[in-house]
Amino acid sequence: MFTVGSTLPDAPGRSGTITTPHGRIRTPAFIPVGTKATVKAVLPESMRDLGAQAILANAYHLYLQPGPDIVEEAGGLGAFMNWPGPTFTDSGGFQVLSLGAGFRKTLAMDAVGTEADDVIAPGKDRLAHVDDDGVTFKSHLDGTRHRFTPEVSMRIQHQLGADIIFAFDELTTLMNSRAYQERSLERTQAWAERCLVELDRLRAAHPDRPRQALYGVVQGAQHEDLRRRAARGLASLPFDGFGVGGAIEKESLGTIVRWVTAELPEDRPRHLLGIGEPEDLFAGVEAGCDTFDCVTPTRVARSSRVYTAAGRYNLLVSASRRDFGPIEDGCDCYTCTHYTKAYLHHLFKAGERNAATLCSIHNERFFVRLVDMMRAAIENGEFAELKAEWLGRYLAGRSEA
Amino acid sequence: MFTVGSTLPDAPGRSGTITTPHGRIRTPAFIPVGTKATVKAVLPESMRDLGAQAILANAYHLYLQPGPDIVEEAGGLGAFMNWPGPTFTDSGGFQVLSLGAGFRKTLAMDAVGTEADDVIAPGKDRLAHVDDDGVTFKSHLDGTRHRFTPEVSMRIQHQLGADIIFAFDELTTLMNSRAYQERSLERTQAWAERCLVELDRLRAAHPDRPRQALYGVVQGAQHEDLRRRAARGLASLPFDGFGVGGAIEKESLGTIVRWVTAELPEDRPRHLLGIGEPEDLFAGVEAGCDTFDCVTPTRVARSSRVYTAAGRYNLLVSASRRDFGPIEDGCDCYTCTHYTKAYLHHLFKAGERNAATLCSIHNERFFVRLVDMMRAAIENGEFAELKAEWLGRYLAGRSEA
Numbered sequence: 001m002f003t004v005g006s007t008l009p010d011a012p013g014r015s016g017t018i019t020t021p022h023g024r025i026r027t028p029a030f031i032p033v034g035t036k037a038t039v040k041a042v043l044p045e046s047m048r049d050l051g052a053q054a055i056l057a058n059a060y061h062l063y064l065q066p067g068p069d070i071v072e073e074a075g076g077l078g079a080f081m082n083w084p085g086p087t088f089t090d091s092g093g094f095q096v097l098s099l100g101a102g103f104r105k106t107l108a109m110d111a112v113g114t115e116a117d118d119v120i121a122p123g124k125d126r127l128a129h130v131d132d133d134g135v136t137f138k139s140h141l142d143g144t145r146h147r148f149t150p151e152v153s154m155r156i157q158h159q160l161g162a163d164i165i166f167a168f169d170e171l172t173t174l175m176n177s178r179a180y181q182e183r184s185l186e187r188t189q190a191w192a193e194r195c196l197v198e199l200d201r202l203r204a205a206h207p208d209r210p211r212q213a214l215y216g217v218v219q220g221a222q223h224e225d226l227r228r229r230a231a232r233g234l235a236s237l238p239f240d241g242f243g244v245g246g247a248i249e250k251e252s253l254g255t256i257v258r259w260v261t262a263e264l265p266e267d268r269p270r271h272l273l274g275i276g277e278p279e280d281l282f283a284g285v286e287a288g289c290d291t292f293d294c295v296t297p298t299r300v301a302r303s304s305r306v307y308t309a310a311g312r313y314n315l316l317v318s319a320s321r322r323d324f325g326p327i328e329d330g331c332d333c334y335t336c337t338h339y340t341k342a343y344l345h346h347l348f349k350a351g352e353r354n355a356a357t358l359c360s361i362h363n364e365r366f367f368v369r370l371v372d373m374m375r376a377a378i379e380n381g382e383f384a385e386l387k388a389e390w391l392g393r394y395l396a397g398r399s400e401a
Numbered sequence: 402m403f404t405v406g407s408t409l410p411d412a413p414g415r416s417g418t419i420t421t422p423h424g425r426i427r428t429p430a431f432i433p434v435g436t437k438a439t440v441k442a443v444l445p446e447s448m449r450d451l452g453a454q455a456i457l458a459n460a461y462h463l464y465l466q467p468g469p470d471i472v473e474e475a476g477g478l479g480a481f482m483n484w485p486g487p488t489f490t491d492s493g494g495f496q497v498l499s500l501g502a503g504f505r506k507t508l509a510m511d512a513v514g515t516e517a518d519d520v521i522a523p524g525k526d527r528l529a530h531v532d533d534d535g536v537t538f539k540s541h542l543d544g545t546r547h548r549f550t551p552e553v554s555m556r557i558q559h560q561l562g563a564d565i566i567f568a569f570d571e572l573t574t575l576m577n578s579r580a581y582q583e584r585s586l587e588r589t590q591a592w593a594e595r596c597l598v599e600l601d602r603l604r605a606a607h608p609d610r611p612r613q614a615l616y617g618v619v620q621g622a623q624h625e626d627l628r629r630r631a632a633r634g635l636a637s638l639p640f641d642g643f644g645v646g647g648a649i650e651k652e653s654l655g656t657i658v659r660w661v662t663a664e665l666p667e668d669r670p671r672h673l674l675g676i677g678e679p680e681d682l683f684a685g686v687e688a689g690c691d692t693f694d695c696v697t698p699t700r701v702a703r704s705s706r707v708y709t710a711a712g713r714y715n716l717l718v719s720a721s722r723r724d725f726g727p728i729e730d731g732c733d734c735y736t737c738t739h740y741t742k743a744y745l746h747h748l749f750k751a752g753e754r755n756a757a758t759l760c761s762i763h764n765e766r767f768f769v770r771l772v773d774m775m776r777a778a779i780e781n782g783e784f785a786e787l788k789a790e791w792l793g794r795y796l797a798g799r800s801e802a
Contacts, residue, residue, distance in 0.1 A: 036747075036751045037744075037747070038748060038751075038753045038755045040754055040755075041754040041755065042755075043755065043758065043759075061751075065747065065750055065751050066722065066743065066747040066750065066751075070722070070723060070743055073723065073725065073743075074725055074741060074744065080741075080743075080744055081744065082740055082744075321467065322474065324474065338483045339483055340481075342467065342471055342475060342481075343438075343475065343481055343482065345467070346437075346467040346471065347439060349467065350437045350439075350462075352437055352439050352441065353442040353757065353758075354439045354441075354442065354443075354444065357442075357444065358444075
């Protein structure tokens with residue numbers, strides 16, 4: 001299902017093609033997120049027109065609403081949401097575990113070397129509890145209790161029917177102790193094996209359905225030996241591809257991903273989960289990841305912020321009020337070719353819904369095109385130049401903003 | 402600018418064509434509303450695809466935000482909002498006058514024959530005050546004081562640059578006394594004459610701009626003699642067309658509009674302002690109105706209600722949860738041809754923005770197509786049959802819902 005195209009001369013980065021039952025994905029590729037089976041405020045035809053090759057939805061959210069049985073009965077995720085191309089679902093592991101008390105605060109923080117075994121869910125008010133068999137959690141919608149195990153996640157993702165699905169893994173934080181990280185890795189490895197067994201069972205029970213590709217997810221936080229051990233462990237199993245997950249400090253992203261990709265087979269695709277900003281995408285591509293997803297383009301668009309090659313800015317600033325140019329000169333997106341900053345400023349001031357739609361289209365196009373440019377640069381032998389020039393300009397612009 | 406096509410054998414209704422600088426409108430036609438230079442939650446290309454021939458925006462709202470100078474500098478309303486077809490703007494009279502204290506409660510109420518002269522703004526907290534020269538009002542956005550006169554409204558609408566604009570009129574309510582209605586009509590007639598003078602001045606000052614058509618607005622509330630007098634008064638002036646405005650009880654709609662159209666010249670188009678439900682559109686078309694606008698299709702869509710030929714229903718009802726059919730069998734809209742009720746139910750439950758977009762597309766298509774069907778029926782000599790069959794089914798379905 002994956003063929004490598006060109007490779008970088010001095011780094012693990014490569015181009016390639018992933019083939020799925022609903023079409024091919026040329027990599028590296030940015031995969032826009034439609035958490036609840038819809039890209040927020042953007043119709044699927046607009047996503048196709050802006051160059052999206054696939055959409056990633058989330059098993060946890062779709063499990064709670066509308067329920068995987070509804071999506072299955074509709075013919076699967078793509079048919080349900082009117083997206084004929086390839087689809088991914090995240091396993092729900094990240095979501096249910098990030099319900100753990102204190103998680104929000106610590107996920108992005110530096111490691112502090114605590115020896116506490118279970119700092120991710122220490123309080124009475126925690127919404128998630130992990131044991132060796134799975135995770136019990138309370139719905140963020142109504143507080144009802146639910147339980148995910150590797151088998152449950154596979155059954156849900158099988159019902160959702162995405163082309164590429166992820167093994168159920170335990171997410172840790174940089175605050176967890178080294179001892180806890182080791183225990184957690186063993187658990188994630190055991191869960192990965194259970195996911196493969198369960199999906200094989202489901203495939204055999206439904207031989208008529210298109211074969212879903214299953215990616216194992218590499219955890220290990222900031223520890224080189226754990227990351228490498230995790231990658232080797234999963235690489236020994238018949239996964240179709242791999243996700244790189246967990247808490248990663250921004251400055252270490254390229255280093256950590258390289259530890260992982262060095263241990264993974266070259267003939268299987270790698271997805272960097274939930275990353276990120278332009279500089280992170282360069283680091284991830286260079287380090288050998290093939291696909292990326294992130295909610296940032298639509299999330300920031302809803303608060304009137306837009307990306308350009310010279311940095312990010314806010315359309316609500318008064319300078320946009322009488323600016324009859326596009327968000328970004330030369331941008332080929334629908335929004336930039338049909339609307340002015342003055343109009344978008346007006347829509348945000350007026351509280352109009354099309355404001356979010358138009359800025360989401362621009363931001364998604366920005367991320368999709370950026371990774372497309374990286375792919376072309378890899379194939380043309382110009383990745384280093386692109387990174388130096390593009391990222392230099394972007395980071396300089398951003399620091400001025 | 403207006404040519405009559407076919408006419409009904411036994412009523413003033415007719416088909417025809419309005420020609421504007423931005424294209425033709427085949428009438429009768431439903432004109433979707435984009436109050437603030439955007440149809441709420443729907444992109445212009447979707448409006449074009451669903452058959453909208455023109456868009457109506459509002460001078461009051463665009464005066465407050467972004468300001469008519471911005472729209473003018475952008476090249477006018479159509480260029481600003483990326484709508485290449487014909488545009489209308491309402492004069493702002495309805496909006497500034499409906500800021501009057503108590504207006505909200507009385508606008509749709511029965512006449513009560515009060516002799517009070519100015520019941521629309523009796524209290525200290527009123528936001529609008531009318532005098533013979535114009536209306537002073539407070540912005541609903543920030544409470545700042547503003548003043549509209551016929552000349553101000555013309556200047557604003559000239560800056561906005563819509564193809565069809567409306568004279569500034571005084572809106573009364575059914576609660577106003579007969580004496581007040583008479584005084585108000587004289588005022589509206591005098592304002593109409595001032596609008597013509599001011600627009601002539603503006604046209605002469607900007608000979609390069611496309612000629613905007615100006616419609617006089619017939620008021621007169623529920624009184625036959627006042628409605629006829631108002632129509633005759635405006636018909637004697639060189640208006641390009643006429644609006645029928647003011648508070649109208651639903652049951653009297655057809656009767657009142659016929660009083661008006663009987664006094665208006667046949668070779669000029671008539672627009673029924675802010676109406677309405679399907680039964681009102683049948684009454685208005687039969688009585689000789691050519692164009693209609695209403696916010697209902699998008700407003701109710703945002704609260705999950707959709708129109709069908711068998712009545713209106715709410716997609717949030719649990720019966721839709723597992724219904725994999727479209728909103729309406731046989732509907733040719735984008736939403737019905739690509740999405741199920743189960744998906745739309747999910748989007749509303751999940752609080753997703755595309756829910757409003759998709760249901761607005763369906764509802765706008767429903768209204769546009771309904772009036773298109775009336776036009777075809779007039780031209781085919783089948784209007785009476787369409788009205789009897791379609792409306793009979795619709796009203797029967799509605800009463801069951």
